[in-house]
Amino acid sequence: MATEVRVPSLGESVTEATVATWFKKLGDAVAVDDMLCELETDKVTVEVHAPVAGRLDEIVAPEGTTVGVAALLAQIGAAGAAPAKLNEGAAAKASAKEGKMIDVMVPALGESVSEATVSTWFRKVGDTVAQDEMLCELETDKVSVEVPAPAAGVLTAIIAPEGTTVAASARLATISEGEGAGTPVPAQSQTSGEQVPSAGPTEVKVAAPAKDVEDAPAAKKAMAEAGISRDAVTGTGRDGRVMKEDVAKAVAAPAAAVPAPVAAAPRAPVPASDAAREERVKMTRLRQTIARRLKEAQNTAAMLTTYNEVDMSGIMGLRNEYKDMFEKKHGVKLGFMSFFVKACTHALKEVPEVNAEIDGTDVVYKNYVHMGVAVGTPSGLVVPVVRDADQMGFAAIEKKIAELGLRARDGKLSMAEMQGGSFTISNGGVYGSLMSSPILNPPQSGILGMHKIQDRPVVVAGQIVIRPMMYLALSYDHRIVDGKGAVTFLVRVKEALEDPRRLLMDL
Missing domain, CATH: 2.40.50.100 (RNA polymerase II/Efflux pump adaptor protein, barrel-sandwich hybrid domain)
Structure with a gap:
């Protein structure tokens, strides 16, 4: 019959611990009081000893697992019994109380x-x-x-x-x-009087305060045996604790055959008074990916930006005249983005290289427009794609953008909804940006930057008038798009926006 090894009492107000190190492996013979594993909490380090002699049949909570008080850690069987596989059936097993x-x-x-x-x-x-x-x-x-x-x-x-x-x-x-x-089972059942197998003798050691994190004992031993300093190891455990596997990685690193990427310049020394007021937070995977892809775009594309400005009074007048009827019929508000999407799809037909991409030594021209629309979220910038935007009307575009924008802000976009874009529109104007140079979204060859609409004096028919103006910026890959094509594209977008009737007549 197997004997259970459970999490012992962890001290007042401590309800959970992390399994830091297993000193025995599956199938090992153990003697009474042999140290089986070590648990770590925010306050203490707890050693768990074998309550009986036998064989370690099952490890239910491997290293890194967070466990509660009295949770099952392992099972010890008779010395002659065949050991179970690591964690096999652990989830299916349950005690009478669990x-x-x-x-x-x-x-x-x-x-x-x-x-x-x-x-x-x-x-x-x-x-x-x-x-x-x-x-x-x-x-x-x-x-x-x-x-x-x-x-x-x-x-x-x-x-x-x-x-x-x-x-x-x-x-x-x-x-x-x-x-x-x-519910964590106490050492003595109060309802049936049955004795729950003890987790064995434990030794509790007070850990160092949070600012002086105590590393796992197995890691300390491994560092001493390898002859490397604590500063040479990056801890991945709770609060930056060094674990046994961290030491193994540090020892193996110098022997790696693959050259390491060029590291960023080290941070300048910071006075202790300032360091105490700083907060260091690990970058999210999304932010790391954004950083990597934007830097790749700068490193691989011959990126250039051309600018123009557009008088928005035509669109604003048309929108004000029809927005109520549009919303009543289609159930969605008429925004500016649908005008920009339609203007870009028309311009891309005339200048198809802006909608193309480079694949090795080939240029891939796309006979469709999958329009990426950059959306800011609390986690970072994402670019959902409006597929076949060139075949959609104003209402369909507005509905799709509203749907994708909501899903993006809720973090519910799927990978499929963000892949396959052929051109991108980014609207920095919603944040008040007056002028910027957008970075390409590889492997695309063009991105249009929208900006803030601002009243400015302009000359119309020889007269100085006040008009709602917006700066437009087209960043493009000069390897595939020539200056003439880029300027032509932006001029066509400007013409379509300043005279929206051109969009309706496909001009």
Whole structure:
């Protein structure tokens, strides 16, 4: 009969811990009081010892798992018994007091997306959760993915804490199904009088304060054996603790055959008084991807920008005249973006190289317009795509942009909705930008920047008048688009916007 090894008492007000290091592996023979693993909390480090002699049959909570008080860590069987596979059936097993265990898995992330990062846990170990309640949020290179609870019950273990990179279909947590199920079991059952197997003798050591984080003992031993300093290792554990695998990576790094990328210039020294008032936050995967792609665009494309200005009075007058009728008939407001999309699709037909892309030594001309519309979100800039925008009317464009914009702000865009764009429009004017040079969205060859509408004096028919003017900026890849083509494109957009009747007559 197997003996359970459970999380011991962690101290007053401490309700959860992280499994830092396993000192025994599956199938190892253990003696009474052998140290099996080490747990870490914000306050203390706890060593868990074997309560009986035998063989380590099952490790339920691997390194990095967040566990609650009295949660099951492992099982020790008789010395002659065959060991189980690591974690196999752990979620399906349940004690009489725990109920059925349900795995929380990484959901489908979209085509070609193989991993994600756990950005936020909205529930902690021991919380009662309802079915479909949001447990955590994952971040991929493009989208945020919400993970709902597959069943009602109690969150008994968090296997992938915040900051963990997980593969598609990986296990994130476990839920003990049923009302009140999975509540941490005390050392002595008060209802039946049955004795719960003790987790064995424990040794509690007070850890260093948060500003002086205590590294895992196994990591300290590994650093001493390898002869490397603590400064040479980057910790990935809680609060920057160095774990055993971090030391292994640091030792292997100098021997890597692949040359490391050129590092950014080191940060200038900061006075201690200023450092104490700073906050360091890891970049999200979305922000890292934005940074990488924008820098790639600068490094690979021969990027140039040409400018013009457009008198918006024609569009504004047309919009004011028909906006109420438009909204009543189509159920959506008539904005400026549909005019810009239509103007660009007309201009792209005349200057098709702006809608093309370079593929090696080939130029790929596209006989369609998939219009990317840049949208600012709390997580960063995303570019959902209005497909076949050249075949859509004003109402269809406005409805699609409104739908994609809402989904972008809610973090619910799919990968498919942000791929395949052939040209992009970015509206910095909504934030008050008067003039800017947009960066290409590779592999596209053109991007139009809209800006703030501002009343300015202009000369019309020899008279100085006040008109609502907007600066337009077209950034383009000079490898494929010549200056003549770029200027022609922007002039055609200007003409269509200043005389919207041209759009209706396909001129």
